[in-house]
Amino acid sequence: MFERLNPLSADPILGLMAAHRTDPNPRKIDLGVGVYKDEQGNTAVMRAVKAAEARLLQNQTTKTYVSPAGSAAFNERVADLVLGTTLRHTLGDRRTTFQTPGGCGGLRLAAEFIQKVKPGSKILVSDPTWANHIPLLGEAGLQIETYPYYDHNNHGIRFDAMMEQISTAGAGDLVLLHGCCHNPCGADLNQAQWQAVAELAQRKGFTPFIDLAYQGLGDGLADDSFGVRLLAETLPELIVVSSCSKNFGLYRERTGSLTVIADSSNAARAATSQISATARGIYSMPPDHGASVVAEILADTELNQDWELELTEVRERINNLRSALVVELNKQGLDRDFSFIEQEKGMFSFLGLSAGQVHTLINDYSIYLVDSSRINIAGINSSNIEYLAQSIAAVLKS
Ligand code: LMR
Numbered sequence: 078m079f080e081r082l083n084p085l086s087a088d089p090i091l092g093l094m095a096a097h098r099t100d101p102n103p104r105k106i107d108l109g110v111g112v113y114k115d116e117q118g119n120t121a122v123m124r125a126v127k128a129a130e131a132r133l134l135q136n137q138t139t140k141t142y143v144s145p146a147g148s149a150a151f152n153e154r155v156a157d158l159v160l161g162t163t164l165r166h167t168l169g170d171r172r173t174t175f176q177t178p179g180g181c182g183g184l185r186l187a188a189e190f191i192q193k194v195k196p197g198s199k200i201l202v203s204d205p206t207w208a209n210h211i212p213l214l215g216e217a218g219l220q221i222e223t224y225p226y227y228d229h230n231n232h233g234i235r236f237d238a239m240m241e242q243i244s245t246a247g248a249g250d251l252v253l254l255h256g257c258c259h260n261p262c263g264a265d266l267n268q269a270q271w272q273a274v275a276e277l278a279q280r281k282g283f284t285p286f287i288d289l290a291y292q293g294l295g296d297g298l299a300d301d302s303f304g305v306r307l308l309a310e311t312l313p314e315l316i317v318v319s320s321c322s323k324n325f326g327l328y329r330e331r332t333g334s335l336t337v338i339a340d341s342s343n344a345a346r347a348a349t350s351q352i353s354a355t356a357r358g359i360y361s362m363p364p365d366h367g368a369s370v371v372a373e374i375l376a377d378t379e380l381n382q383d384w385e386l387e388l389t390e391v392r393e394r395i396n397n398l399r400s401a402l403v404v405e406l407n408k409q410g411l412d413r414d415f416s417f418i419e420q421e422k423g424m425f426s427f428l429g430l431s432a433g434q435v436h437t438l439i440n441d442y443s444i445y446l447v448d449s450s451r452i453n454i455a456g457i458n459s460s461n462i463e464y465l466a467q468s469i470a471a472v473l474k475s
Pocket of ligand 1: 109111112260
């Protein structure tokens with residue numbers, strides 16, 4: 078049965094993690110996978126997570142099954158986090174939220190659900206988008222098309238071209254948008270642009286599908302969900318997937334959510350039963366631990382405050398690193414303007430290098446980054462920033 082199988086090459090992002098791990102060079106830098114690292118290069122467990130885990134260990138009395146939708150407490154708290162309490166109440170029964178195995182699980186669950194509702198639906202995704210969007214959505218059967226998004230020359234959003242392309246979508250089509258901290262480019266829609274997208278969706282009838290993987294890592298928890306909240310307030314239908322991997326640092330615990338807003342409570346009730354059956358048919362139920370931790374934190378004033386404080390520290394560190402990298406690159410006497418790195422948001426920006434230059438950085442300098450020259454800003458620290466800037470300059474000058 079397996080004799081004709083060919084091995085596949087490693088995942089472009091996860092493969093870098095493995096290569097970095099085995100590199101003996103003491104100066105090696107990992108700017109590949111989107112994982113937050115502190116000044117010491119560690120991805121520590123957040124304080125509030127540790128405290129919530131201790132409570133769970135003490136208080137949990139059963140490990141019995143929950144349900145395909147996961148924990149109701151988690152789902153309501155996360156809906157508050159994503160939508161805000163007032164909007165959650167306003168939406169009432171038009172909204173349904175599912176706990177999912179990470180953001181990836183949420184994206185796939187949504188795609189499988191859409192595939193049931195309307196097989197082969199068209200979904201427009203930004204060019205570029207996160208590499209794993211394509212298999213997560215496409216392998217469920219959705220038909221993927223792209224819309225122009227990032228201008229590599231001007232380091233800005235190609236907003237007019239984007240709007241022109243997404244205006245070809247109509248009722249029954251979907252448009253995937255990054256809620257904040259665009260992965261891979263870090264360039265986000267501003268409020269006026271979100272407004273224009275909302276008006277276009279209203280006029281054309283397509284359903285926006287928002288991936289909110291980095292809430293809290295851009296401008297703040299509420300600011301980062303501006304687009305989600307605006308679209309949820311104004312449109313009849315919306316799909317939102319959120320992740321707790323980055324903002325709670327729960328990566329391996331696979332904790333995320335899928336929210337569907339329908340135009341009536343009847344439609345939302347039907348969606349709930351369909352999504353439940355879909356989850357049951359794929360993984361039955363999502364893993365519990367991470368969601369219980371998040372529910373515990375969000376329900377407790379003290380833990381919540383400490384979590385928000387630590388998340389603010391994370392966000393500020395990333396933003397400071399962005400400024401510091403620009404300063405360091407400017408010292409190298411290159412004929413290039415890197416100031417866009419400071420304007421962009423979240424963990425990622427493109428350095429603007431060719432794939433060949435990226436390979437030189439990996440092979441000759443042990444600096445690991447994705448072929449597109451996307452870097453994880455959080456992999457930078459005060460001990461490696463100078464070496465990083467000098468290495469980039471050496472590659473650009475050679
Ligand atoms: C990334 O883009 O690096 C992260 O979202 C991690 C992943 O799973 O690819």
